[in-house]
Amino acid sequence: MASAVHISQVSKSFGAVKALRNISFEVNEGELFGFVGPDGAGKTTLFRILTTLLIPDSGEAKVLGMDVIEDYKKIRPQLGYMPGRFSLYQDLSVEENMKFFASVFGTTIEQNYELVKPIYHMLEPFKNRLAGQLSGGMKQKLALSCALIHKPKLLLLDEPTTGVDAVSRKEFWEMLRMLKEEGITIVVSTPYMDEAKLCDRVALIDKSEILQIDSPGNLTKAFTKALYGIKHPDKYRLINVLKDYEFADSVHPFGEFIHYTDRRGSIDESGLNEYLDSKGLTEANIQSIEPDIEDLFMSLMQPEELHV
Amino acid sequence: MRTIKFLLQKEFLQIFRNKGMLPIIFVMPIIQLMVLSFAATYELKEVDFAVVDFDQSSTSRQLIERMQATGYFELYGEYTSAGQALDELDKGNVKLVLQIPVHFQRNLNAGESAPINLSIDAVDGSSAGLIQSYTSSIIADFNREKLADVQIMNAAIGNSAGNQKLITMKPVNWYNPDLDYITFMVPGILVVLVSMIGLFLSGMNIVREREIGTIEQLNVTPITKSQFMIGKLMPFWVIGMVDLLIGLSLARFGFHIPFLGSLFTILVIAGIYLILVQSLGLFISTITHTQQQAMFIAWFMMVVFILMGGLFTPVESMPGWAQDLTLGNPVAYFIRIMRMVLLKGAGWQEVYKMVFVLIGIAAGLLGISINRYKKTVS
Numbered sequence: 001m002a003s004a005v006h007i008s009q010v011s012k013s014f015g016a017v018k019a020l021r022n023i024s025f026e027v028n029e030g031e032l033f034g035f036v037g038p039d040g041a042g043k044t045t046l047f048r049i050l051t052t053l054l055i056p057d058s059g060e061a062k063v064l065g066m067d068v069i070e071d072y073k074k075i076r077p078q079l080g081y082m083p084g085r086f087s088l089y090q091d092l093s094v095e096e097n098m099k100f101f102a103s104v105f106g107t108t109i110e111q112n113y114e115l116v117k118p119i120y121h122m123l124e125p126f127k128n129r130l131a132g133q134l135s136g137g138m139k140q141k142l143a144l145s146c147a148l149i150h151k152p153k154l155l156l157l158d159e160p161t162t163g164v165d166a167v168s169r170k171e172f173w174e175m176l177r178m179l180k181e182e183g184i185t186i187v188v189s190t191p192y193m194d195e196a197k198l199c200d201r202v203a204l205i206d207k208s209e210i211l212q213i214d215s216p217g218n219l220t221k222a223f224t225k226a227l228y229g230i231k232h233p234d235k236y237r238l239i240n241v242l243k244d245y246e247f248a249d250s251v252h253p254f255g256e257f258i259h260y261t262d263r264r265g266s267i268d269e270s271g272l273n274e275y276l277d278s279k280g281l282t283e284a285n286i287q288s289i290e291p292d293i294e295d296l297f298m299s300l301m302q303p304e305e306l307h308v
Numbered sequence: 309m310r311t312i313k314f315l316l317q318k319e320f321l322q323i324f325r326n327k328g329m330l331p332i333i334f335v336m337p338i339i340q341l342m343v344l345s346f347a348a349t350y351e352l353k354e355v356d357f358a359v360v361d362f363d364q365s366s367t368s369r370q371l372i373e374r375m376q377a378t379g380y381f382e383l384y385g386e387y388t389s390a391g392q393a394l395d396e397l398d399k400g401n402v403k404l405v406l407q408i409p410v411h412f413q414r415n416l417n418a419g420e421s422a423p424i425n426l427s428i429d430a431v432d433g434s435s436a437g438l439i440q441s442y443t444s445s446i447i448a449d450f451n452r453e454k455l456a457d458v459q460i461m462n463a464a465i466g467n468s469a470g471n472q473k474l475i476t477m478k479p480v481n482w483y484n485p486d487l488d489y490i491t492f493m494v495p496g497i498l499v500v501l502v503s504m505i506g507l508f509l510s511g512m513n514i515v516r517e518r519e520i521g522t523i524e525q526l527n528v529t530p531i532t533k534s535q536f537m538i539g540k541l542m543p544f545w546v547i548g549m550v551d552l553l554i555g556l557s558l559a560r561f562g563f564h565i566p567f568l569g570s571l572f573t574i575l576v577i578a579g580i581y582l583i584l585v586q587s588l589g590l591f592i593s594t595i596t597h598t599q600q601q602a603m604f605i606a607w608f609m610m611v612v613f614i615l616m617g618g619l620f621t622p623v624e625s626m627p628g629w630a631q632d633l634t635l636g637n638p639v640a641y642f643i644r645i646m647r648m649v650l651l652k653g654a655g656w657q658e659v660y661k662m663v664f665v666l667i668g669i670a671a672g673l674l675g676i677s678i679n680r681y682k683k684t685v686s
Contacts, residue, residue: 051527051528053524076530077529081525083525085521087520087522087524089322089522090520091325091326096318096321100314100317101529103311103314104526
């Protein structure tokens with residue numbers, strides 16, 4: 001399969017700050033590729049290199065088979081980009097924004113209406129409303145419509161769902177799956193681990209480096225340790241007590257549960273229960289659970305700090 | 309070309325939708341001309357003055373009446389001692405105290421000198437100067453008539469001693485015969501107006517795109533930087549010219565400013581000048597990240613340009629080093645050109661050197677800012 005994005009050994013610094021360190025990855029054509037990582041990991045810098053807005057210090061970056069430095073003029077018309085921050089004209093209406101972005105790409109809304117229709121038809125009742133007066137979810141749909149209006153081959157979405165409600169987020173990912181069916185390659189970044197599951201492949205990125213790239217299924221398989229979810233009303237004490245446990249390997253709060261791994265690997269739950277009882281945490285609920293991407297991410301992120 | 313058309317469409321749509329900006333753009337020329345031309349005036353009107361008349365003669369009465377008759381001065385009160393009158397000066401109630409000595413009439417009629425004492429509140433130096441010169445000219449006029457009276461009397465008596473010819477000076481002010489302040493100010497204010505539109509609005513508009521992040525979206529479109537810049541500069545160039553036309557018609561029909569030179573010359577030079585200030589605005593936009601920063605720098609430059617541009621105080625009365633600085637001040641050139649063309653009817657022959665300087669500055673600034681702009685990322 002041809003690669004839509006080819007990045008090899010790319011680094012970028014801003015003064016003394018290393019934003020990207022020797023990043024390499026490939027995105028296949030027609031793939032829905034996700035970048036998952038916390039704020040400040042370097043996701044936005046990477047996107048700005050892919051969109052030809054930033055020049056990498058070193059390494060090779062090719063988008064749609066073209067070099068981001070030499071051929072940026074040829075790349076841009078084939079890209080759809082949705083920056084992390086809402087970047088449309090708030091003082092223009094929905095329709096005016098669409099028309100403007102269509103016209104600067106030398107096309108019209110009508111020409112590519114079929115592609116944007118599933119998204120844009122939701123906005124059409126509000127087409128005369130100023131973009132600044134739309135809700136977060138609506139703004140996001142408008143931004144996606146504007147990024148799609150010229151039928152790009154590659155869609156780059158930088159944290160499209162940040163600050164958007166849960167329902168709109170779900171809708172948005174359904175739209176992305178639909179666009180993928182149309183054959184558009186999509187690269188998306190997100191700080192939400194649950195969204196990573198919805199990608200074909202995911203790159204875990206932290207502290208300017210890619211930790212791992214694989215499909216969500218394979219990534220969770222890479223987490224080989226036995227994982228336990230422990231629950232107790234006094235969550236704060238539970239964390240401290242678990243961290244003091246001599247066999248503790250990692251202790252992380254995950255919602256109402258504490259995710260726990262043991263140095264002995266698989267353990268007898270009653271032994272742990274006895275320890276908790278002895279510390280006054282009676283009736284703790286311990287169960288064996290399946291790891292998800294976040295567990296893997298936490299284990300890869302700061303190995304030195306995870307050991308108690 | 310098509311892209312520029314769409315960019316311009318978008319810009320005008322945004323400008324005309326901006327409820328805060330649009331009125332300012334078109335009301336500004338009117339307000340500026342009205343307020344500045346009427347309020348910022350050097351003419352004196354109804355200055356309060358106190359009199360201490362030790363002579364109490366008919367001649368001293370005549371002098372006091374003469375002062376009031378001009379309309380420039382209004383009698384605040386008569387006092388019997390200089391101390392009382394000077395107290396009023398201290399309190400700020402009067403700006404001028406006129407003391408007429410004893411034997412004022414007698415000395416004058418005898419052809420001797422009769423000194424009058426003027427005490428002027430000089431906290432505001434320029435108005436003190438005006439009060440002094442107005443008063444002196446009233447007194448000089450009065451003096452001349454009295455002298456003539458004395459001569460006639462002397463002639464009637466047959467005394468030839470006082471029968472000298474008086475040399476009188478009659479100054480004629482060219483180009484602005486009545487020394488009308490408005491005639492002098494309006495062309496300069498029009499320059500300030502055009503400068504504000506060019507320097508503030510276009511630069512601000514570019515920074516705004518950066519501040520609200522829309523530039524990031526634009527940068528991934530096939531729009532080139534030159535198309536973007538033309539799209540940004542042209543609307544405000546047009547608005548600046550329209551504003552100038554509004555201002556010029558107000559000046560012509562509202563203030564009856566003489567229009568001796570050609571309107572075409574003014575417009576061509578204004579077009580060049582607008583490109584110059586817009587380039588400066590563009591330059592400011594390349595070194596700033598927020599509208600606030602850009603606004604502050606633009607204001608700073610504007611104030612320096614105006615104060616050193618000969619709008620209020622003549623360039624010729626500045627110290628040498630300051631006069632040298634005005635050689636690089638576009639506002640000074642354009643103010644001078646405007647005054648020369650409008651009031652003196654100067655043509656291309658008289659102004660072409662200054663226009664070349666403007667073109668030179670414009671080309672330099674435009675080059676630097678385009679170069680800088682191309683290097684800025686988003």
